[in-house]
Amino acid sequence: MLTSAFQRYLNNFRGFTKEIWILTLITFINRAGTMVLPFLSKYLKEDLHFSYNQVGWIMVCFGFGSMLGSWLGGKLSDKIGFYKIMIFSLFTSGLSLFALQFVTSFWGLCLGMFLIMVLADMFRPAMFVSLGAYAKPENRTRALTLVRLAVNLGFAAGPALGGLIIMNIGYSGLFWVDGTSCILAISIFALLVKEKKKSEFDNSDKEISNSDSVFKDRIFWVFLFVSFATAMIFFQLFTSLPLYHNEKFGLTEFQTGLLMTLNGLLIFTFEMPIVGFLVRKEIPKIKILIWGSFLMAISFYFLLLNTWVGMLVIAMIVISFGEIMAFPFANAFALSRASKGQEGRYMALYTMSFSLAHIISSKLGFEIIGNWGYQINWFIMGTLGLSAVACCLWIQKRL
Template identity: 70%
Template structure:
């Protein structure tokens, strides 16, 4: 019985090309090393002693850089190819993270975070386009899920290791590990994966499908993006306000916060691929699944209104994890499916920019609400925002149902 269950789980991972597995490996190395992000707000608040408002502004510059980087990465992927963008982005940002630890002034960090994130987030749309080039069309959602699995497995290892690193050598160690992991990951990619010159995504002479309409006139896509923005705002509370709340409300250590984030990563590792395979196999409507994901995310934030029992943090994390597994892989897939062939970079740039904007709004809005009112007010506001997101996804589903059939 156990062997059959194990074999069924392993079957979900069959049929991927060598390049997809290497992309997955470098994503894992990069994400396991990304220890700065979950602790950035704590580093700024507790180590550099900035105010909530200053922390919010630095996170805004982080998000602005992310928006510009996502746009540049998508545009340049369509123009000069995803391969060059991926190598430039990770190699440069790796060295930049080494230098970031030496900048401690408020103004300096505003500029530095903007520049680093501009370069670092050029990687994301380029990586999404690379999945389109290296994965078979029928495997694309599963390939996206495999890479997300690597991201989450990396996040499972990263925060717990990061928490231990802070407690042993301090925050500075995070910057060295983060930079080194970026450089190691892209060197493996450079050596093991050759640039794909002739895929239907990079061959400009035979793009396959002509762009007949502007992305800016794709109304369902923009309503969907607004919902995606909301899921991003809620999810990024995990890396901005929630670690501070753990400490201030429940007096959790960095290691305990890291363990809660590790729970998220472990659940995703074991459950996301089977869930995605089941949904794909039974052809369940992707927008319906995304809607349920947004609803679970709203519930997870509302659960934080219970502030006198630490066990609620585990229940909240379980809800947030299922929300993430329902919402994110299918959001990626839906965005890619809207793009005419040869123009994936443009669509995926705008899609990833929605998460970058979410990072800005999540940090600044959350910090300001906490500063002016309380954590409780923030959780109520964010949960209600999630309900609005649910309504937007229902609206998108109705609009898409009226369109001529697409492969959604």
């Protein structure tokens, strides 16, 4: 019984091309090496002694760099190909990380963080387009899920490793390791994967787009709001929720860490089997997005019941399953809307919706909490999630 269940679980990881596995490996190496990000605000505040206001502005530059990088990466992927962009992005951002540790002035760091994120985030839309070229149509959603799994595993390993490096070498060690991981990952990719101009597989999984231009695709723009809204509420997990755990329930950093680990474990264990099952059942992507957005929204309404600490666990479980359903199928839906030769532009706008949410989510969340308290913030975030559900229903009618 146990053996057959394990066998069924392993079946979800079968059928991928060699290139997809290499992409997954380099994504893991790159994300596990991304240690500067979790400690960036701590480094700016404690090591370089910037004020909270200055740290805030450096993070805003970080966000805008990410947006511009996403757009450039997508546009250039359509012009000169995703392969060249992926190699250029990771190699130059690796070298830039080596240099960034020597920049210590406020304006220097504003410019440095902006430029490094322009270079680094050119990678994301290019990588999404590469999945369209290297994965069979029936495997694309699962391929996106596999890469997401590598991202989550990398993010789980990175901060712990980063903490050890800071304790033993100091913050400069983070820049050296992060830069090296970028160069190592892209070197493996360049050595083992050949450039492919276009997919050798057909594009039968594409939705019927009503327009040749991404700017005239109304359905896609409504979908971008759905991505933005779900990303807005997702980022609350890393900004306002850890503070809430401590201020309302007196949880320690370790207990908050355990809750975050629960999120990672649920995704690691259940995402591939659930996505595999939904793909086999051929359920429309937009229908799955409706359920994913709904679960993410109601997890914040659960937080309104703030008299029992167990509600934090329930809310975390619900948002984790919402994330499992929403994010892989949102990636796949975005890629499926693009007409031939426009994949980069579509994936650029999709990744930009996350970058914009990253800029606004913490700032807006803390403004609401500062003026009206945590409960109002949870209510607004939950309602934002329900507005995403309403938009998904509108898209379902139009498709």
